[in-house]
Amino acid sequence: MNPDQRRARILDLLALKRGSVSMAQIMTVAGASEATVRRDLTRLAQDGHIERTRGGARIRSGRGLLAVVAHQRRAREHAREMREIAAAAVDMLSDGDTVFLGYGYTMFALAEEIARRKRRILVATPAVMTAEMLADEEFCEVILIGGLLVRSHFGAIGPHALAAISAFRTQIAFLSCDALNATGAWSRSAHDVEVCQAMARQTDRTVVASDHSKVHAFAPYRLFGWADVDDLVVDMLPDKCLEAATALGTRVHITSHSGDAPTRDSQDRPELPPPPAP
Numbered sequence: 001m002n003p004d005q006r007r008a009r010i011l012d013l014l015a016l017k018r019g020s021v022s023m024a025q026i027m028t029v030a031g032a033s034e035a036t037v038r039r040d041l042t043r044l045a046q047d048g049h050i051e052r053t054r055g056g057a058r059i060r061s062g063r064g065l066l067a068v069v070a071h072q073r074r075a076r077e078h079a080r081e082m083r084e085i086a087a088a089a090v091d092m093l094s095d096g097d098t099v100f101l102g103y104g105y106t107m108f109a110l111a112e113e114i115a116r117r118k119r120r121i122l123v124a125t126p127a128v129m130t131a132e133m134l135a136d137e138e139f140c141e142v143i144l145i146g147g148l149l150v151r152s153h154f155g156a157i158g159p160h161a162l163a164a165i166s167a168f169r170t171q172i173a174f175l176s177c178d179a180l181n182a183t184g185a186w187s188r189s190a191h192d193v194e195v196c197q198a199m200a201r202q203t204d205r206t207v208v209a210s211d212h213s214k215v216h217a218f219a220p221y222r223l224f225g226w227a228d229v230d231d232l233v234v235d236m237l238p239d240k241c242l243e244a245a246t247a248l249g250t251r252v253h254i255t256s257h258s259g260d261a262p263t264r265d266s267q268d269r270p271e272l273p274p275p276p277a278p
Contacts, residue, residue: 006030007040014050014059022056081211081235082106084255086113089174089209089233095120100165100173100199103127103155103192106209110174114140124168126156126195143168150191157191165198173203177210179219180234182244184226185210186219193221205230212236226250 001009013029014021027037041057044050050057086109093099093114099121101107107125111133114121118139125131126145134142147161175196177185185208187193200206208229215238226232226248233253237245245252 001031003040003043006032006036007044010037010040010044010057011049011059014057020053020056020058026056081256082109083113085209085211085233085235086110088253088255089207090114090117090119092172092205092207092231093119093121097172098122098170099124100170100175100203101125101127101130102173102175102196102199103153104176106176106211107174108133110209124165124170126161126165128154128156147195150189153192155192155195157189157195161195162198165195165202168202170199170203172205172207173199174207174209175199175223177208177214177219177223179217180208180210180214180232180237180241181216182241183222185223185229187221187223188219190221193223196223200224200228207231207233209233215241 009029010026013026023034023037026041027034030037030040032040041050041052045052045057049060051060082105085106089110090113097119101110101123103126107127107130111123111130114123115134115137118137120139122141122143123130123134124143124145126147128144128149131142131144134140145156145161145164147156147164148158149155150157175185178188179186187196206224206229208224208231210233212235215234215236226245227250229245229250231251231253232245233255235254235256237252237254242252242254
């Protein structure tokens, strides 16, 4: 485990516990010696993410969610591909748009790219991390969709979230998934599926964004068939998936050609027209 991954685990523990966490607990989660953990805590404190306590540490108030997701995303194996996917997705936006952003690290990367480009848009999201990322950006309005909080991704689910979504309409919805294959996009959570499908019903254009680690991964709940997806943004896609998606009308945007599975060069595919104006 590299230092970024180890510090991400420490931040995750502190964010979930909220109060002070002992050195022994931190060492167990980090899988490291006391000396190594002390160095990690010193670095995290210097970066402003945590506060040292007697015999342990705690997350700084108001910094937990961003700290956790930033370190976890940096520790991810496909961070470069995710940045490319985020850039391609944000290319679809114009100032004045109204947007749904779903759950997950890819959506947080989109929020970072929106902030970097200073897009003047309105974002509605059930993801607390994504909302917090954009909260201080004065050019961007943020609506946080409330509901029952899921700690695994700090997102809202349940009837309150569904009711809020049903009262709203957007021009585009960016959503992520846990698995991709020739039949469509899949999720590990039935509750996430319910919320994401509700957002898809309330938008003019549904975009699934994911990195190639999700290709042929397993998830039990069907999120979307390709006939339900207007655009797929991915860094790599095997020919079988590409053909299945495009055959059902999904516009596929391949940002790079990394990974082990075969891909079809975008130059081999006919240029597809942009979607009609809402």
